[in-house]
Amino acid sequence: MKGIELRPWEEGFRLEERFNMVSLLLERHLEQGRGQRVAIYYGDERITYGQLGELTNRVGNALTGLGVEPEQRVILFLTDGPQFVATFLGTMKIGAVPVPINVLATPSDVAYFLNDSRAKALVVCQEFLPKFETIRSQCPFLRHVILTDGEPGGHLSFEELVKGSSARLEVFPAHKDDASYWLYSSGTTGQPKGVIHLHHDLVYCVESWGRHVVRFTPDDITYCVPRLFFSYGLNMALYLPFYYGAAVVLSPYRQEPALVLENLRRYRPTLFFSVPTSYGQILREIEDNGAKADLSSVRHCVSAGEALPGPLYDRWLGRFGVEILDGLGSTEVGWVYISNIPGKVKKGSSGLLLPGYQARIVDKNGQELPPGEVGDLLVSSDSLAPGYWNKHDKNKETFMGSWMRTGDRYSRDEEGYFFYGGRGDDVLKVSGIWVSPLEVEQVLLEHEAVAECAVVGAQDEMGLCKPKAFVTLRSGFQPGNELVVTLQGFVKERLAPYKYPRWIEFVNELPKTATGKIQRYKLRQLPGQGAGPSS
Numbered sequence: 001m002k003g004i005e006l007r008p009w010e011e012g013f014r015l016e017e018r019f020n021m022v023s024l025l026l027e028r029h030l031e032q033g034r035g036q037r038v039a040i041y042y043g044d045e046r047i048t049y050g051q052l053g054e055l056t057n058r059v060g061n062a063l064t065g066l067g068v069e070p071e072q073r074v075i076l077f078l079t080d081g082p083q084f085v086a087t088f089l090g091t092m093k094i095g096a097v098p099v100p101i102n103v104l105a106t107p108s109d110v111a112y113f114l115n116d117s118r119a120k121a122l123v124v125c126q127e128f129l130p131k132f133e134t135i136r137s138q139c140p141f142l143r144h145v146i147l148t149d150g151e152p153g154g155h156l157s158f159e160e161l162v163k164g165s166s167a168r169l170e171v172f173p174a175h176k177d178d179a180s181y182w183l184y185s186s187g188t189t190g191q192p193k194g195v196i197h198l199h200h201d202l203v204y205c206v207e208s209w210g211r212h213v214v215r216f217t218p219d220d221i222t223y224c225v226p227r228l229f230f231s232y233g234l235n236m237a238l239y240l241p242f243y244y245g246a247a248v249v250l251s252p253y254r255q256e257p258a259l260v261l262e263n264l265r266r267y268r269p270t271l272f273f274s275v276p277t278s279y280g281q282i283l284r285e286i287e288d289n290g291a292k293a294d295l296s297s298v299r300h301c302v303s304a305g306e307a308l309p310g311p312l313y314d315r316w317l318g319r320f321g322v323e324i325l326d327g328l329g330s331t332e333v334g335w336v337y338i339s340n341i342p343g344k345v346k347k348g349s350s351g352l353l354l355p356g357y358q359a360r361i362v363d364k365n366g367q368e369l370p371p372g373e374v375g376d377l378l379v380s381s382d383s384l385a386p387g388y389w390n391k392h393d394k395n396k397e398t399f400m401g402s403w404m405r406t407g408d409r410y411s412r413d414e415e416g417y418f419f420y421g422g423r424g425d426d427v428l429k430v431s432g433i434w435v436s437p438l439e440v441e442q443v444l445l446e447h448e449a450v451a452e453c454a455v456v457g458a459q460d461e462m463g464l465c466k467p468k469a470f471v472t473l474r475s476g477f478q479p480g481n482e483l484v485v486t487l488q489g490f491v492k493e494r495l496a497p498y499k500y501p502r503w504i505e506f507v508n509e510l511p512k513t514a515t516g517k518i519q520r521y522k523l524r525q526l527p528g529q530g531a532g533p534s535s
Contacts (some may be wrong), residue, residue: 019176021199022093025242026053027171034218034245040082041221041249041267047082049245052089055082055162057169059090062161063121066144070095070172071179073119077101077110077128079252080228083148083158085238087123088228092180092199095172099182099194100229102433103128104496109192111135113184114142116194116390123158126150176200182389183231185331185434194389195331204383205235205335206243208356213325213339214271214300218245221297223269225255225278226432231331232305236273239335257285261293268297275305275432279324280312280462286319295320304329304336305432307420309463310348327351328418332404334383338418349417350410357381359418360403361410369411374421377410378403428457428465435499437520440467443494444501447487449477454510456523458503469501470510470523479506 026049029035035050047055068074074091076098078084084100091098101113110131114122118141124132125148132145148158174180180199184192210216222241226233228250241248249267253259260282264272272295274282279301285291295301301316301324308326316324327339328350338359340351353359358380361369369375380403387395398405409421428435437455444453451474458468471487473479484504491500511522 015176015200015203017176018173019199020093020095020171020174021180021202022056022089023171024203025239026056026089026093029242029245037218037245038247039242040085041247042081042251045082052082052086054167055086056089056093057167058162058165059086060094060169061165062146063091063096064094065161065165066121066156068094068096068120068144070174071097073097073099073117073182075099075101075114075117075119075122075124076229077103077105077122077124077132078148078228079103079125079127080233080237080250081252082250083123083125084228085242085250088181088238090169093169093171095174095178097179097182099184100234101184102229102496103227104498105131106494106496107131107134109496111138112191114139116191117182120144121146123148129155174199177386181234183229183234183331185231193391193394195385196387196389197334197385201334201383201385202235202239204356204381205333206240208354209327209336209339210240210244212354213327213336213341214302216240216244216246216271220244220246220271221249221267221269222246222271222273223249223263223267224272225260225274226305227255230305230432231329231335232273232275232432235335236271236302257281258291261285261291264298265292265294268294270297270299271302272298272300273302273304276303276308276312276462277306277431277464279303279308279316280464283312283315283319293320295322298322300325300342302327306429306465307350307463312462313345313347325351328408328420330406332385332398333357333379333381334385337379337381337383346415346417349413349419351418352416353418356383361412371412371414374409374411377406377408377418379406380404428467430457430466431464431498433498435467437467439495440469440491440499440501443491444469444471444487446494447490449473449483449487452510454520454523455501456520460502466502467499468503468505470505470507472507472509 029049030053037049038046039049039052040047074096076087088098099117121144123146145155146158147155177198179196181197182194185195224233224236228234237248286293301322303324303326313324323345325340327336329336337357338350338353360378361375363375384404411419411421440455441453444450452472454470455467457465460466488500511519
C-alpha cells in the first residue's frame, strides 16, 4: 500500500479492508522521507509536506477535542489555501467527513447544506461569515463554528484551537467503504444533492487519469483555476498532486485572467487546469488588453466542466503550442473518466474511455447502440459514488446497480472517441457548474414585470453555454434594455452570480404543449441556442 503504483484497473486488484485515503495522500510521503518537499505554494509561503502533516494533525486533534466523531460531517466554507487542505485531510484522518461547499452559496444555500448534512462543525473564513450569521438560528444540528481568520467574536478561533492541539495523530482505521467526503451537486431541478464518496473511491480516479493522461510525477507543480469546493478543483488541486507527492499552487482570490497569467509566470507550473470559459477569458486578456503570457513551463493544459469548443482549442494551440486535453467526468464518478490523450486529441470530442471504467450508449429501451448513433450515456466504475444523501427517488433514477445514468446523450465513433449529443433533461452547465433553469425561472417570476418565462442554454461568442431567458411581460410593462438590466440585477441579488441570464428576450408567448407545459426544446432549437455537456 505504500508504493505509488497500485494499478486498480487490473483484474484482481483489491484494497485492504481497513483503509483511510489520508494514508496515501499524506502519511506515506512522510514515512518515505518526503517531508521537506514543497506541498503547497501559497503567496510567498512554501508549505512542505512535513508542515502540512503537522497542521493536519493539529486540526484533527482540535476537532476530536470538540467532540467530533467518526462519520460526523464538518462543513468547509473556505477560500482555497493551506487551512482548507489541512481541515479536509484532518477531518478525514479522524474518520469524520469533510463537506466543502460552494463559496458562492447564498445564506439559504448555507442553511440547507448545514441542515441536510447535519454537520456538527462549520469551519468558515471571515469573508463568508456574514452569509452564515444571517441563518445561524435555523441550524439546530450545528454545535461549533470555527473561524479561520480575524477576530473570532462569539466563535472559536482556528488559530487558537490548532495552537493548543497535539501535532501527533494516528490515522483512524476507517473501512474502505466508509464515507470519506461529500460534495453537493445541484444538477437537478430540486434541492442540491449530497454526493457521498467512500475512502476507496478516489484511488481509482487518481491512478487511472494520473497515469494514462498526463503521467503525473512527484516533480509536477499543478495550478488549477476551479476552486477546491468544486469536484474538478478538489481532484486537481488536492487529490492528484498529494497522491503523487507533487506540489500545488493555491490562491484565496477569484481567478481572474490577469491573476492567472501572473501566477503562471510566478510559480511556473507544469500542469495547468481550467475550464473553457477561463481559457477564453485568458485569450481575450492577451489579445484585447495586450497582457503578457508565459506558459513555457506547462507541459499539459487540461479542460473539463463544460464542452471545449473547437475554435477555442485551435486558438489556444496556435498561440501557445500546447494541446488542451478535454475530458468528461462528474462529481458522482469522482473525476474524469473519458479524456483526450496527449498526441491523440480529436478536436470536438470528449476523448477516449480510460482504464478502470465501462461505458454504454443505449436507446430508451436500454439497448446498446452502434457507433455513430446518439443515445443515453451510462458509466460504471469502482470510483462511482454509492448514492446521494437522503435522496431516495433520485438514487433510484440515477444509480442502477453498478451503473449510473449520467443524463448526457453521447455517440461514439469507430475509433472509440465520444461526442456530446445534448442533455437528457433541461439542466445546464455554466462555467463548469450546474444550473437549474427552474431555479432561475422561479426568481424571475417573483418580479412584478414577469408574467411567464423559460430559461434555456445559449452559446456565447466563444461557443460556451450560458443561461438565456425568454420572458412575457405583465400588462403595463414595456420591453427594453433598461428592463433587461433590471431583471438581470434582480436575479443576481437572489442567486449565485453565475446563474443570472446573460440574455433576456421578450416574447409575446411561450411555446406550450396542449396541456400547457412550456416546450423548452423549441426555444433551444431557435438560431444560436444550445446547451453544454456535463462534467
